[in-house]
Amino acid sequence: MEPYPYWSGVVVASRRTTLGRERPIGGQGPLLQSVSQQLLTLVVGTLGGSLGHVSGLPAGPLLGAIAAVGALNLLANDRAEVPVWLAVTARMLIGAVIGSLVTRELMGELGRTVAWALLFAVIVIVVGLGAGVMIHRVTGLELRSAMIGACPGGMPEMAALAQEVGAEVDVVLGMHLVRKLVALSVIVIALVVAA
Amino acid sequence: MSEPVSIALTLLTALVGGTLAHTLRLPGGAILWALLPVAALRLVVDGFVPLPSEHRVAAQILIGIAIGSTLTRNPVRALRPLVVPVGLSLVVLLSVALMSGVIFAAVTDLPLLTTLFSTAPGGASDMAAAALQLGADVPLIAGFHLVRQVLIFVVLTTVFARLFRPPQEGEVGR
Numbered sequence: 001m002e003p004y005p006y007w008s009g010v011v012v013a014s015r016r017t018t019l020g021r022e023r024p025i026g027g028q029g030p031l032l033q034s035v036s037q038q039l040l041t042l043v044v045g046t047l048g049g050s051l052g053h054v055s056g057l058p059a060g061p062l063l064g065a066i067a068a069v070g071a072l073n074l075l076a077n078d079r080a081e082v083p084v085w086l087a088v089t090a091r092m093l094i095g096a097v098i099g100s101l102v103t104r105e106l107m108g109e110l111g112r113t114v115a116w117a118l119l120f121a122v123i124v125i126v127v128g129l130g131a132g133v134m135i136h137r138v139t140g141l142e143l144r145s146a147m148i149g150a151c152p153g154g155m156p157e158m159a160a161l162a163q164e165v166g167a168e169v170d171v172v173l174g175m176h177l178v179r180k181l182v183a184l185s186v187i188v189i190a191l192v193v194a195a
Numbered sequence: 196m197s198e199p200v201s202i203a204l205t206l207l208t209a210l211v212g213g214t215l216a217h218t219l220r221l222p223g224g225a226i227l228w229a230l231l232p233v234a235a236l237r238l239v240v241d242g243f244v245p246l247p248s249e250h251r252v253a254a255q256i257l258i259g260i261a262i263g264s265t266l267t268r269n270p271v272r273a274l275r276p277l278v279v280p281v282g283l284s285l286v287v288l289l290s291v292a293l294m295s296g297v298i299f300a301a302v303t304d305l306p307l308l309t310t311l312f313s314t315a316p317g318g319a320s321d322m323a324a325a326a327l328q329l330g331a332d333v334p335l336i337a338g339f340h341l342v343r344q345v346l347i348f349v350v351l352t353t354v355f356a357r358l359f360r361p362p363q364e365g366e367v368g369r
Contacts, residue, residue, distance in 0.1 A: 048263075058321055061259065062255040062258060065255070065263060069262075069264050070263040080264040082261050086257055089257060091224065091226045092210060092213030093229075094229075095230035095231075098230050098341075099234040110338040110342070118346065120314055121342050121346040123295060124347070125347055127287060128347070135281065141277060143359075144359060152288060154344045156259075161224075161348065163265075164226065169262050171277070175277075180317055183321075184317055186315070187315065
């Protein structure tokens, strides 16, 4: 199987060594192939994410990057590759972004209503976990995936958590996408009615 | 504290916490142990500013790249066998959100519009943008959604740490 499609411009040939191994020639050893793949994946993902961002879609950067890299994977026979440090760095950055939103001013703004905010959060967590267990029992979907998919957390955070704990990321993404679209639709209808 | 110093300290704190968690395989992983020290630092020390929105965009793109490279199915197509139970859980969630908004408005002095936007199970930024158009209390709504998202994340990671063993390399949990 060709490691790269013909249009990518990457030509890999090989010769058989005296030990019977296939050795790539033309300057493309395994390390360089891997680096090239990773670079291509990063560039394509960044372009896709940037397009998603300017599109204004909910979680546009996340969905744009997923769509672009997913398409690359499909077109280039599963050649999308990312360095290990990238996923870990992304998770740290997500954690930093969420943590940075917590400020004394915001807590002050919430004031007495922070108790109601906590109460509501507990309610939706219980409802979400219960729904997750129900979905797991009725459909056989893996429990972690069902719980993360059913709890209404932020989509990038839930996707990152799903990847971290080994859940089915595509199902979790789908469930959150549907939830966001339904909630948005209800809001749009409310806005139209209000206008 | 100047903005560059605030940003640098925030990212450094997240890096230290996240790296420790990843190396020592702490429950909750890099996200939780980047989030908690950053949030604690901001509550204890004055003068921090929120990270610019570009950081959130960059984080989403990086997460999207990592996820996209492993996706084998279209996420919406993956839901086909789950349509009925997922639909049912959405109906329950929306009903609970609506009832909570109405009850909160009744027992507090908050306007109904504000409480409904605060409890709606949509994205925080989407709800805040819509609330802005209708003249609701946007900072309060943003605060409600932030509390929800942070608490959900902390609870889920704690639950998973107790109930499930960490996945092996490349494994999808069962």
